[in-house]
Amino acid sequence: MSIEVDASDEFVQLAQNIGTESRGHHNRNYVLPLTEAMARLCGGEPGTHVLVRVPRPEAVPVVIRTWSEAQLLRSLRGVLPNVPQCLASTATATVLSYVEGEPLSAVCPDGKRVKQSWISAMVEILAQTAALGRKELPALPDDWPRYGSDSRGYLAALTQLADRQIRRPSWSVYGGLFSQLGVPEDVLAQMAQKVPVMAPRPCGLLHGDLHRDNIVLTTDSRVIAVDWELATYGDPLYDLATHLVRMRYPEKQHKDVIDSWAEAMESTAPAAVKGMEKDLPYYLAFERAQSVFPDVIRAARSLRQGSQRKRLWDGLLYKAEAAVWHALQAGAQPLGLRDLPSRAKVRDVLHRWQTAGSEGLGQTGERYPQPHPSRGSLSRSLKAFRLVFSDAGGETRGVGAIGMHPAPDSSQEHDNRHLVTERTG
């Protein structure tokens, strides 16, 4: 083992002991100043803040990954301006330059109108990103599908990847839950078969997860994209779709964002706008369809923490129920789901799934909760829940209401006031 590796490992250990910690879905993040030894090793200034990212081993695999973030950021150095730098990586962690500032989500939370100057900066990032081709990027994984500028082939491959990398690994644990919720095992495989013909657009680098937590506004007013771990290579129109859905723009802003994106692309990758009006809805449909899997799994897992206190348990259950119900509503049309469960059925399924113990044992091993919540406490919790989320703002389902499948029965219970599903990234 080299001295360098030891110094990096020591620094990672130090980060875990004294760094300021924050947890994402995928990583534990620690911010701390560079020590003299680490600064010597990675060529930085001692005292500069850096970010140590340690993957969470317990995270469920609910995203499609292409490269490691460290590998990608190394290849983007000097190629794409304003991306974090990878300073070191060890077997267990990555050390990145820390972008000082505030995340956009802190200044302008989900659902809130986004200033045009920020929109312009974000679409500019997407446009510069999309202009990078394979020459500038790390090699694609061996099993990565080759589709050139065949957009239909790309979306079909993406749907198959979602089935392979997201749905399949979780099915042994969560398959029963999905079935009870009316999501069949072959739903993504079926969707992949139905991808329509689309205009050809050349592939480029995609950020893959450009939402409000992943945009940092620096004190000197720059707008920087961080968290490149879901970056991938593909049709730039897909990056616009994930951005639109995950940013939770008020619906009224969608057109401005789409127009701004098209304008920005004209100067970096003009062929990326070909056929966008017709094809964007297909990517939006895919994004909502695949999100059903992480949203349901994360909601189910959120119940594992449980509570000895019934009121807290009711709160957990309602949050999970809302997340699942909204995910199903958003994904129903593109996934071609019929007979969606009512909200009460979702609650019942989640409750039974948790108490049945398929993955339903609390960390301490007790089973909970018992007994089934009473109606009175249900409606109290529901009221409290609605109050909490009444400021959540609009959701993004409006754009691209065109799915790849016919709409589900419109007589179903429908409440799209508050979209509280979690993000994929």
Ligand SMILES: Nc1ncnc2c1ncn2[C@@H]1O[C@H](COP(=O)(O)OP(=O)(O)O)[C@@H](O)[C@H]1O
């Ligand atoms: N280089 C960076 N500088 C500053 N903040 C960062 C950087 N990289 C990531 N972050 C912050 O860490 C947050 C959590 O990232 P991550 O652990 O990947 O969580 P998630 O599961 O939400 O993707 C990001 O949303 C972003 O705000």
Ligand SMILES: [Mg+2]
């Ligand atoms: Mg991330």
